Amino acid sequence: MVEDKPGFVNNDLNLGNLVSSCALECYNHPEKVLKDKQLTKYRSAKNGYLDKFTVLASLVAIIPKESEQDSSDEGEPEPKRRKVKLENALEVMPLTLTTGLKTMPNERIQKLSNGRLIHDCHAEILSIRLLNLIILNEIAEIVKGRTSTLLRKADMPGKYTLINKKTQFALYISEIPCGDCSIDNTKHGSLDKTEWEDKGTTKTGVARGRNNFDKVGIVRTKPGRSDSLVSYSKSCSDKLCLKQFTSLLSCHTYDLIEDHSLFYLKYLVLPEAKINTTSIQRCFYGRFIDNVEERHLKNFKNLSVLPTDIIFETKNTPCNTSILYSPMTAFLQVLNNGIKDGCSSKNGIKASNQSEISRESLMKKAILLNRILASFENYQCFKESLAERRSLKLAVKNGLGGWGKSSSDNFSLHFGKI
Numbered sequence: 001m002v003e004d005k006p007g008f009v010n011n012d013l014n015l016g017n018l019v020s021s022c023a024l025e026c027y028n029h030p031e032k033v034l035k036d037k038q039l040t041k042y043r044s045a046k047n048g049y050l051d052k053f054t055v056l057a058s059l060v061a062i063i064p065k066e067s068e069q070d071s072s073d074e075g076e077p078e079p080k081r082r083k084v085k086l087e088n089a090l091e092v093m094p095l096t097l098t099t100g101l102k103t104m105p106n107e108r109i110q111k112l113s114n115g116r117l118i119h120d121c122h123a124e125i126l127s128i129r130l131l132n133l134i135i136l137n138e139i140a141e142i143v144k145g146r147t148s149t150l151l152r153k154a155d156m157p158g159k160y161t162l163i164n165k166k167t168q169f170a171l172y173i174s175e176i177p178c179g180d181c182s183i184d185n186t187k188h189g190s191l192d193k194t195e196w197e198d199k200g201t202t203k204t205g206v207a208r209g210r211n212n213f214d215k216v217g218i219v220r221t222k223p224g225r226s227d228s229l230v231s232y233s234k235s236c237s238d239k240l241c242l243k244q245f246t247s248l249l250s251c252h253t254y255d256l257i258e259d260h261s262l263f264y265l266k267y268l269v270l271p272e273a274k275i276n277t278t279s280i281q282r283c284f285y286g287r288f289i290d291n292v293e294e295r296h297l298k299n300f301k302n303l304s305v306l307p308t309d310i311i312f313e314t315k316n317t318p319c320n321t322s323i324l325y326s327p328m329t330a331f332l333q334v335l336n337n338g339i340k341d342g343c344s345s346k347n348g349i350k351a352s353n354q355s356e357i358s359r360e361s362l363m364k365k366a367i368l369l370n371r372i373l374a375s376f377e378n379y380q381c382f383k384e385s386l387a388e389r390r391s392l393k394l395a396v397k398n399g400l401g402g403w404g405k406s407s408s409d410n411f412s413l414h415f416g417k418i
Ligand SMILES: [Zn+2]
Pocket: 122, 177, 178, 235, 236, 237
């Protein structure tokens, strides 16, 4: 595979199409994995999208087939031959399939969450959260003496690693991520420009959504209607930038994994027709690389953008629900308004109504694997204990500039019996 210059678009359409076709095949054929009630639930959620607009994301593991790795001879330039070779040399395994484009306003989070609300339901962010749930579940299986298709025990006690250390992670997204890498598209697109002109920033100085779209290279909050309640959730462009330094691992899985360097995102697969090379290079490299303290740069692993010309068909009216689906583990959940679809949040969010990828749910799973975590007073104290990770995140946020505040969502870790 080609090693790219940081932040550059890699023109390997075959590899991009291999990843996206594998994701779409799983999206369109859940019956290969799901049965009975699960299948009905999936189909009814997917049918809800028929006249709606949504974004599809899928994290895919690309695993070299050991025995056939060296069998490809060079000098076969025809695209068709190259594709066959790719399919022969690589195994592509979709880990997650997620849909969604909604964000919770800060007001709802402060009023209701206590760790139980999913703040950010943009498809790509859901996929990364779902990967961390899969990692926790797979480790729980290994602890019980069963095997995992992705992970195994590492040499260091209490730590885990990938079965195949040559595995690379690719994230397919059916749209260019919101924020800086798509702001030039927004500027030149059909959006009603008057709606977002000069409405300024949030109280903490972060550019709101598509405000001031003549400014590029800046941190933005999630887009939404200009009259919507404020969300401090940062754009997917900004969050993906951070992942280039911290890996795909969340605070829940960070200490369980032996070698974090195996869990970085290698490829972002995006629709070829919408890729703007200048925006991509600025967003994922140029705008921050000179501003991050040198001692933190060793953690940077750049992602490469791969094009795909396989189209994900969708309509115009935004859809409220999100599908969380793992073809690898047959996990399925449908979300609405940040909690399980069909559940009410009228009198607060019951534990049973929260998603399995909520902060509280992930924390409970992490505590079952490492009881020491239960000694922390609350979630915030636990996060602060990951000092190295925290200082790295802060350095990157400073490098990006204007990150501003995020919604606080703290809760006690004294759960009693889990
Ligand atoms: Zn987004």
